[in-house]
Amino acid sequence: MISEYFVERFGLTKDGADNLIKGILYTALQNISFIFPVGLYTLLLYIWLEPLMGGEIIDPNLAMFIVLILIVLGIIFAFSWKQYHFLYNTTYVESENRRINLGENLRKLPLSFFENRDLADLTSTIMNDCTDLEHLFSHAVPQLLGSILSLIIIAVGMIIFDWRLGIALLWVVPVAFIILYITKIYIRKGSKLVMNDLLRCGDSMQECIESIRELKSYHYEDEYFSKLSGLTSTIEKSRIKAELMASAGVIAGKLFLNLGMVSVILLGSYLIINGEISIFTFLIFLIASATIYNPIENGLMFLAEILMMDIKIDRAKEIESLVIEGGLTDYSLDGYDIEFKDVNFNYDDLKDVLTDINFLAKQGEVTALVGPSGGGKSTVSKLAARFWDPVDGQVSLGGENLAELDCEKLLENFSIVFQDVILFNNSILENIRVGRKGASDEEVIEAARLAECEEFVEKLPNGYDTIIGENGELLSGGQRQRISIARALLKNANVILLDEATSFLDVENESKIQKALSALIKKKTVIIIAHRMRTIANADKIVVLNEGRIAEQGSPEELIEKDGLFKKMVDLQNLSGEWKI
Numbered sequence: 001m002i003s004e005y006f007v008e009r010f011g012l013t014k015d016g017a018d019n020l021i022k023g024i025l026y027t028a029l030q031n032i033s034f035i036f037p038v039g040l041y042t043l044l045l046y047i048w049l050e051p052l053m054g055g056e057i058i059d060p061n062l063a064m065f066i067v068l069i070l071i072v073l074g075i076i077f078a079f080s081w082k083q084y085h086f087l088y089n090t091t092y093v094e095s096e097n098r099r100i101n102l103g104e105n106l107r108k109l110p111l112s113f114f115e116n117r118d119l120a121d122l123t124s125t126i127m128n129d130c131t132d133l134e135h136l137f138s139h140a141v142p143q144l145l146g147s148i149l150s151l152i153i154i155a156v157g158m159i160i161f162d163w164r165l166g167i168a169l170l171w172v173v174p175v176a177f178i179i180l181y182i183t184k185i186y187i188r189k190g191s192k193l194v195m196n197d198l199l200r201c202g203d204s205m206q207e208c209i210e211s212i213r214e215l216k217s218y219h220y221e222d223e224y225f226s227k228l229s230g231l232t233s234t235i236e237k238s239r240i241k242a243e244l245m246a247s248a249g250v251i252a253g254k255l256f257l258n259l260g261m262v263s264v265i266l267l268g269s270y271l272i273i274n275g276e277i278s279i280f281t282f283l284i285f286l287i288a289s290a291t292i293y294n295p296i297e298n299g300l301m302f303l304a305e306i307l308m309m310d311i312k313i314d315r316a317k318e319i320e321s322l323v324i325e326g327g328l329t330d331y332s333l334d335g336y337d338i339e340f341k342d343v344n345f346n347y348d349d350l351k352d353v354l355t356d357i358n359f360l361a362k363q364g365e366v367t368a369l370v371g372p373s374g375g376g377k378s379t380v381s382k383l384a385a386r387f388w389d390p391v392d393g394q395v396s397l398g399g400e401n402l403a404e405l406d407c408e409k410l411l412e413n414f415s416i417v418f419q420d421v422i423l424f425n426n427s428i429l430e431n432i433r434v435g436r437k438g439a440s441d442e443e444v445i446e447a448a449r450l451a452e453c454e455e456f457v458e459k460l461p462n463g464y465d466t467i468i469g470e471n472g473e474l475l476s477g478g479q480r481q482r483i484s485i486a487r488a489l490l491k492n493a494n495v496i497l498l499d500e501a502t503s504f505l506d507v508e509n510e511s512k513i514q515k516a517l518s519a520l521i522k523k524k525t526v527i528i529i530a531h532r533m534r535t536i537a538n539a540d541k542i543v544v545l546n547e548g549r550i551a552e553q554g555s556p557e558e559l560i561e562k563d564g565l566f567k568k569m570v571d572l573q574n575l576s577g578e579w580k581i
């Protein structure tokens with residue numbers, strides 16, 4: 001039951017929760033073992049005080065004391081070792097598991113999740129929050145619960161020894177914890193404040209580094225850096241505020257604990273005067289009150305730390321509990337036609353982005369999406385690969401409703417050339433191999449040749465082995481796009497989505513790429529988004545999207561004849577082709 005509570009409360013695995021319980025038990029035993037030296041002091045005191053109080057002189061047996069000291073040290077060492085073993089195991093194995101689980105969960109989430117999510121926030125949860133939680137599980141939780149457990153055992157012993165002094169010693173403990181617990185709401189508020197400020201600052205830092213070129217070219221650095229220093233001083237202030245909020249409760253609790261010793265002295269003196277207890281009993285309670293509050297004070301600080309960390313635990317649990325879009329993995333497709341039937345869609349319930357979309361993109365044909373900016377072309381292509389599911393209606397591939405299919409498996413059927421090409425800081429060879437893991441070097445080089453990469457790769461110092469820098473910074477826009485096309489050629493999937501695939505290319509390169517693309521798209525279902533009308537002159541079907549609706553669809557010839565929006569766009573582009581600056 002406790003194990004299940006830990007799994008639920010702290011988001012641990014079952015093994016992690018079991019190890020944590022063992023760690024807590026050993027922490028309690030370790031705390032209790034620290035009382036054994038007190039037992040030895042008491043024995044020595046008894047030997048010295050007994051003759052003073054009229055008793056017999058006792059001869060201290062030194063050999064026995066040495067043996068007892070060694071036994072006590074051995075017991076403390078054994079419990080401490082066990083405690084470290086279970087706690088550090090839990091901490092680092094759990095931390096690793098948590099990071100893997102979070103990463104795994106993110107991998108399985110629909111791509112739509114990442115479009116509307118702050119990525120700096122996700123990275124911070126996986127890296128920083130997990131590190132902070134390591135301290136929580138290796139120190140705060142076991143120390144707090146271990147000291148509570150040992151305190152209960154010691155309290156029972158003290159109360160059996162003398163219930164009046166026992167109560168005088170211990171009544172402050174629950175009050176101190178209640179005081180701290182009452183301030184919980186402020187502690188959480190404080191840590192939320194710090195967390196939000198840290199995220200805002202992290203976002204701005206990232207934005208600043210990513211856009212340093214624009215900032216410099218528009219002389220905007222000074223304004224931006226003063227905004228950043230404003231944010232960092234806000235963090236400093238909110239950290240101080242949060243620390244103050246947490247320490248107010250801890251200090252109040254600690255102050256209250258001091259009243260325990262006062263009440264032991266007052267009550268003990270009264271009981272001695274009335275002859276109800278011996279000096280020896282009084283001294284035992286005085287020694288106990290000098291040692292017992294130390295672990296409790298630490299417990300108060302650990303409780304404050306747990307309360308501060310609650311927000312981080314919740315953030316990790318939130319990602320772990322996000323709904324993973326599952327779906328069928330075992331299905332057979334009847335060809336690769338993509339059909340939109342009565343599809344309506346919006347991103348955020350506020351504004352309809354697509355309304356009543358109906359069209360068929362046939363296998364073996366090129367279907368071009370055109371239309372004014374913001375008309376919904378990219379959104380249609382995202383729905384075609386199930387990055388998002390429609391709000392109403394259905395998108396199907398080979399007769400199967402995409403909403404019922406597993407995304408990861410589904411994407412095996414797609415080669416997608418995105419508008420913004422993402423490259424990795426690796427060799428050209430490996431960047432192209434992303435298209436098909438396990439492809440041989442020869443296959444990769446053949447795809448690169450078809451995508452017209454050869455000509456620029458040969459000029460690079462290490463050819464295909466050249467490392468191209470973060471996101472391919474050593475390459476031009478056109479070269480990056482050709483690598484992305486080479487990836488798609490290597491993957492050779494049955495459905496091809498091209499988003500502005502040739503926008504960076506000059507006319508000569510564009511025609512070369514067009515040749516490569518013609519080879520790529522044979523017998524496949526191709527949906528292409530292109531702003532330039534000449535790229536899609538040979539398309540089989542054109543779907544014109546305007547303000548989220550299909551304004552018209554048909555072959556290029558039919559639409560020219562129709563003299564509608566498409567014809568207008570073609571005329572406008574012909575006109576702009578004659579522009580001169």
Ligand SMILES: Nc1ncnc2c1ncn2[C@@H]1O[C@H](COP(=O)(O)OP(=O)(O)OP(=O)(O)O)[C@@H](O)[C@H]1O
Pocket residue numbers: 115116347348353371372373374375376377378379380
């Ligand atoms: N992730 C998103 N969240 C919210 N709204 C979005 C998102 N992506 C796009 N939109 C909105 O959806 C509408 C359609 O955008 P979409 O990118 O599909 O148009 P488009 O025709 O491809 O435009 P362009 O030709 O300029 O690339 C726009 O109004 C846009 O603001």
